[in-house]
Amino acid sequence: METIRLDYPAEHTVPRRVHVGVVGSGDLEVLLEPSQDNQAHVLVNTSVDGFGVAWKNVLDRFFARFQCAVSIEINDFGATPGTVMLRLEQAAEAARA
Amino acid sequence: MNAEATPAAPRDYSRFLERRSFIEMRARERARAVLDPGSFRELLGPFDRIKSPWLPLQGIVAQADDGVVLARGTLDGRPALVAAIESAFQGGSTGEVSGAKIAGALELACRDCEQGRPVLPVLLLETGGVRLQEANLGLAAIAEIHAAIVALRRHVPVVGVVAGMVGCFGGMSLAAALCSRLVVTRQARIGMNGPEVIEQEAGIAELDATDRALIWSLIGGEQRWAVGLADDLEEDDAESIAAAVRRAFASGTPPALPRTVLIERYRERLAAIDPRQPLDGKTLRLLWNEPP
Numbered sequence: 001m002e003t004i005r006l007d008y009p010a011e012h013t014v015p016r017r018v019h020v021g022v023v024g025s026g027d028l029e030v031l032l033e034p035s036q037d038n039q040a041h042v043l044v045n046t047s048v049d050g051f052g053v054a055w056k057n058v059l060d061r062f063f064a065r066f067q068c069a070v071s072i073e074i075n076d077f078g079a080t081p082g083t084v085m086l087r088l089e090q091a092a093e094a095a096r097a
Numbered sequence: 098m099n100a101e102a103t104p105a106a107p108r109d110y111s112r113f114l115e116r117r118s119f120i121e122m123r124a125r126e127r128a129r130a131v132l133d134p135g136s137f138r139e140l141l142g143p144f145d146r147i148k149s150p151w152l153p154l155q156g157i158v159a160q161a162d163d164g165v166v167l168a169r170g171t172l173d174g175r176p177a178l179v180a181a182i183e184s185a186f187q188g189g190s191t192g193e194v195s196g197a198k199i200a201g202a203l204e205l206a207c208r209d210c211e212q213g214r215p216v217l218p219v220l221l222l223e224t225g226g227v228r229l230q231e232a233n234l235g236l237a238a239i240a241e242i243h244a245a246i247v248a249l250r251r252h253v254p255v256v257g258v259v260a261g262m263v264g265c266f267g268g269m270s271l272a273a274a275l276c277s278r279l280v281v282t283r284q285a286r287i288g289m290n291g292p293e294v295i296e297q298e299a300g301i302a303e304l305d306a307t308d309r310a311l312i313w314s315l316i317g318g319e320q321r322w323a324v325g326l327a328d329d330l331e332e333d334d335a336e337s338i339a340a341a342v343r344r345a346f347a348s349g350t351p352p353a354l355p356r357t358v359l360i361e362r363y364r365e366r367l368a369a370i371d372p373r374q375p376l377d378g379k380t381l382r383l384l385w386n387e388p389p
Binding site for chain 1: 142143144153154157158159160161183185186187234
């Protein structure tokens with residue numbers, strides 16, 4: 001098990017918090033909440049060690065488009081990068097809807 | 098295939114296609130599907146982060162709600178409580194926190210009932226039983242759930258649902274048995290030990306855990322219903338299951354004698370069975386057949 005923390009600049013806000021996903025095999029849960037300091041913060045708890053670079057790549061790409069001040073907690077149970085991106089997009093869509 | 102050879106039996110696929118699978122829903126969706134539309138209100142949700150302190154110590158990622166969704170809402174306008182177990186997280190296993198969430202909610206519902214404010218309790222059980230990583234703490238929580246069900250069912254029916262595909266095993270199968278009414282689907286399984294455990298302990302000659310037809314003929318939902326250990330057999334359809342839950346409460350006061358107090362009846366039934374003779378599901382249905 002590994003914990004990863006990343007921060008990103010933000011320009012917008014989101015109106016609500018959102019929970020999607022499940023800590024099941026090959027899946028993850030995302031808890032997304034508005035943050036108060038005009039920055040985005042990500043905390044990843046993952047069951048698979050040694051994929052810090054892959055996490056950074058996925059989150060860099062996500063926050064290149066989603067520039068919102070949020071705190072995101074990810075509880076991951078071995079999801080592939082594609083699944084991680086889909087869950088993040090799902091959370092983002094629900095937060096903005 | 099020529100048309101004449103095919104029996105002219107028009108099949109109604111529309112019902113099948115319109116069906117909303119309950120099995121495919123996650124715990125939160127299941128709780129929403131059972132309650133009156135728009136009445137779902139979650140207690141101790143994921144953002145409260147009441148999760149297992151034990152799993153991370155063992156290198157296992159915890160889930161923010163520890164795999165149990167508690168919701169207040171209404172059933173036909175009457176106050177209700179739903180506890181839904183998320184089978185995708187650690188096989189729906191009952192840990193210290195997830196078990197305490199269920200037990201605590203049932204105890205509060207019981208207190209409300211005692212104070213003249215009836216709450217209709219529904220348990221959506223999808224669990225392999227105790228969470229082995231939390232051992233005795235999980236077992237203690239399961240004992241509290243049992244005690245809470247027994248206390249609560251004096252006031253209102255406690256309705257359990259086992260939909261599948263995980264089923265309901267271990268100490269939580271006792272919780273299912275303690276329910277005033279139990280709703281199952283054909284896909285459900287209910288048993289103390291799972292088939293893999295039995296094969297591992299007693300050998301493949303006793304039970305082949307890969308033989309799905311055999312497993313379901315012994316512990317499947319339809320079999321459990323046919324021998325009187327479950328009350329309603331429903332299709333895997335959210336509306337059918339939600340309707341069965343409402344019917345269970347509409348049947349009025351809890352049954353005077355829950356199955357689990359009919360000790361003599363089951364003792365006699367067991368005494369009539371010779372364990373040296375092979376027994377299959379079909380024979381048990383004949384022996385234990387009772388009007389549903």
